[in-house]
Amino acid sequence: MIGWLKRTRLLHWLPDAVVLAAMPRGARSLYLTFDDGPDPHYTPALLDLLRQHQVRATFFLIGAKVEGHPQLVQRMLAEGHRLGNHSYSHPNFNSLSLAGKMTEIDRTDRLLEGFDGIRHHGVRPPSGAFSVALTLHLARQRRRLMYWSYDSLDYQHRPPEELVQRMRVEPPRAGDIVLMHDDSDCCTRMLEILLPEWRAAGLRFDALPT
Numbered sequence: 001m002i003g004w005l006k007r008t009r010l011l012h013w014l015p016d017a018v019v020l021a022a023m024p025r026g027a028r029s030l031y032l033t034f035d036d037g038p039d040p041h042y043t044p045a046l047l048d049l050l051r052q053h054q055v056r057a058t059f060f061l062i063g064a065k066v067e068g069h070p071q072l073v074q075r076m077l078a079e080g081h082r083l084g085n086h087s088y089s090h091p092n093f094n095s096l097s098l099a100g101k102m103t104e105i106d107r108t109d110r111l112l113e114g115f116d117g118i119r120h121h122g123v124r125p126p127s128g129a130f131s132v133a134l135t136l137h138l139a140r141q142r143r144r145l146m147y148w149s150y151d152s153l154d155y156q157h158r159p160p161e162e163l164v165q166r167m168r169v170e171p172p173r174a175g176d177i178v179l180m181h182d183d184s185d186c187c188t189r190m191l192e193i194l195l196p197e198w199r200a201a202g203l204r205f206d207a208l209p210t
């Protein structure tokens with residue numbers, strides 16, 4: 001069993017075609033990513049905010065929620081965002097066989113293809129729990145894992161202002177892939193404060209490549 005730290009270090013050693021864990025040196029944008037949606041209570045306000053600031057981002061969607069809220073997926077695409085694959089039912093990948101993981105991933109890819117016409121989407125496993133076997137299996141099919149390089153900690157149920165303060169101390173930089181979640185209002189409340197600051201600091205924003 002490889003330790004967590006070693007595994008995340010491993011991610012940065014693998015070629016970008018296999019695992020995208022940060023954008024290549026020289027990237028000029030910040031890449032916001034939102035996991036665990038689409039959520040009918042929280043995603044619309046986030047989309048409003050992103051539109052207001054002309055920010056394009058990437059949404060790693062849960063297949064079962066896509067089936068429940070297709071209009072939100074259509075809205076994401078209409079507003080210039082891109083889709084990623086965050087499994088069908090958000091199970092613990094550590095307790096699934098490789099075949100079980102691929103069933104989850106393939107089912108969601110088929111759903112997403114119905115919206116954006118793209119056959120294979122970047123895969124972000126639930127809780128970032130990847131294995132070497134899964135990574136290699138995806139790579140053989142020319143599909144890739146998409147990780148993050150900056151964790152907003154917005155899932156920790158701490159006050160948004162406290163998390164914002166932490167991000168000001170060590171801000172993400174151009175090329176960073178920022179992990180956030182749109183199944184609560186925390187990220188929207190953080191971004192209401194941070195987006196104007198980041199813009200003023202000269203940062204641009206873009207969706208991840210497919």
Ligand SMILES: [Zn+2]
Pocket residue numbers: 035036086090125126127
């Ligand atoms: Zn998740």
